[in-house]
Amino acid sequence: MVSTVVIVGGGVIGSSVAYFLRASAPDVPVTVIERDPTYARSSSALSAASIRQQFSTPLSVQMSLYGIEFLRSIGQRLEVNGAKPSIDLHEGGYLFLATSAGEATLRANHALQRSLGADISLLDQPQLQARFPWLNTDDLAAGAFGESGEGWFDGYGLVQALRKKAQALGARYVASEVTGMARDGRTVTHVLTSNGERHACDAVVNAAGAWSSRIARMIGIELPVRARRRSIFNVSSPARLGPCPLLIDPGGVYFRPEGRTYICGTSPSADNDPDDLPLDEVDHALFDDVIWPALAHRVPAFEALRVENCWSGYYEYNVLDQNAIIGRHPDIDNCIFANGFSGHGLQQGPATGRGVSELILHGRYTTLDLSTLGWERVLANRPIVEKNVV
Template identity: 55%
Template sequence: MSSPYQSIVIIGGGVIGSAIAYFLTMQQPGSNVTVVERDPSYARASSALSASSIRQQFSTDINIEISAYGIGFLRNVGTLLACDGDVPDIGLHEGGYLYLATPTGEATLCENHALQRQHGADVALLGPAQLAERFPWLALQDVALGSLGLSGEGWFDGYLLLTALRKKAQSQGVRYVADEAVGFDMVASDGVQHVNAVRLQSGAVLPCRYAVNAGGPWAATVAAWAGIGLPVVGKRRTVFHLASPATLPGCPLLIDTSGIWLRPEGRGFICGFAPDAGNDADFAPLEPEYAAFEERIWPTLAERIPGFEALRMQGAWAGYYEMNTFDHNAIVGLHSACDNLVFANGFSGHGLQQCPAVGRGLAELMLTGQYQTLDLSPLSIERIGRNAPLREKNVI
């Protein structure tokens, strides 16, 4: 069904919605794009509460290819998103990720490494002796192998990326509306739905050629307006800010065998963990899980990094992972039941690093009818209907 309208309405102005808006108006200047964002302060948005890191060490082709493009984009943000003489600096630090594996996890690390190397990722496997030489502050008694990103991995200021994308998109003509989308005006033909317009809380109605669901953790509500079930929920994740007299030269983003992660931040560190399934309610209040620090994180880190005996927690914050409970991977593109509702959801903790490739790909899809550069169809929502999960082994 073709639409009489030209405009594209994006629901949600976090990094995903803003990246799509930026790429739409970059690829086709003059495109009519509106972003509807109910909270321009982004107080609860994942994009503002993130650990803002990027890695190449994924276990699926598509995620590795997405990251390869992502790091190139992040390296060039100063040029790509320069605006009115303002050259954004997101402070990208390519400190690498270091995955540690026990003997049980060694084979998986090797398998992942082979796939990552096939895609040209700059990663190296290090045995205990090499690890000890490079990171003498690590205790390695239970470690069989480590996988280290030598370049292309690290961390940056995610909030700055969001504001730079938004500002650049606005300079290219994108309109941001501070309002809440509350529903769709739909029509149907031959059993296929079509979104005619997006209705807003203020009473405004925005006719659209495409509507884009970039609602982050709240994306399932938007999908439900089109009668589509989306297995995406908000899962609280706490980030702890730490101070320690110990310095850890060359400290990468460390993924411990326990699943706890740690990386440098300013003069201290930040770290986090994944709660056990039984203690991981949907949309738990965004209160940090302070108890987990004493009970779980501090003992584990002090064992892994003996210099951390005198570790102090300085503070903590919590945000939602927009968790795809089906297979922990992004859900991207159109659904066969609705010909103009575009999904960009379920990033499950990877959305900041994936926003450049997904923004570019979805802009291509809407402007030309297909992906032109990187084929994002492995992330299509249809895999849910086919019960064909895309398994990512490296979920943090």
């Protein structure tokens, strides 16, 4: 029986693990070490904060189906002393668009999603034009739209709600930085922090997000996760589009409503995506050269756009396959990894927290089997191919 758990990282993944552990096993001491309790630079607080079921791999669909179930019931699940948190969930849907070149993939993905219970509609060109009259459909063959279960929410609010509930259930949060780990053979015995404390552990969880590789190296493990900067732009337009989903253009540019404005972004090209770029800088050239032209083409009314605000956050980017790495490394018995979500951490956080808590308490997954996301495929260099990477 595990008697003490230390979690490195108190963002959405770490706090979700802490919540599920304490909710399932109130007698198990849980300590969460978070170096920045303001979360000012955390991926959880700086992301576009959205959820979808439109993936091409069954497990990702299933994790997000549980994610939307969790988010819908957050007021009841994470209530503390009568205060019910709200994350302002908007189920406005995702709209993935495809040209003729991508239509077959879109249709195959749609069939998978529907088979797993996701509420996704497949729309042909005339249906797209009728439903979204502000959309330029001239070069489109089809689109897939989330009728329910997809949308956006307050990511920072979710992290705070999980943290407060975990604390109310007895989890201890320590504001400090992990500086080392003591390892005895196949076991991590202590986690060392910058305030001089040594935290004994029967199990340790690496949930350090963009900095998780640094933590892994402390126990001699090379984790293929890097900090990759993503810039987000808040723009205004005189256009009023009416009901508007989170739209993914065939080239990868996305936008969604944010009150009376819109937020938008895209991933840079693979040859212009180095590690550890400073977060206090924003890739304005990406907006000028890629994002704005794509938006103006897809939504002609967006030719008149104004950037109101912009910021950058990190993806904890799994360079192998942009999917999470969850589970134990074969060289360490009591360290569980939950890293490399590559932009999916907020939506997959609840399923991950539940699964990692099961692994710690029972030695196996008892609800949704996350084992395909384990270390085996990483060590064998056998990537999971996800066709709907955003």
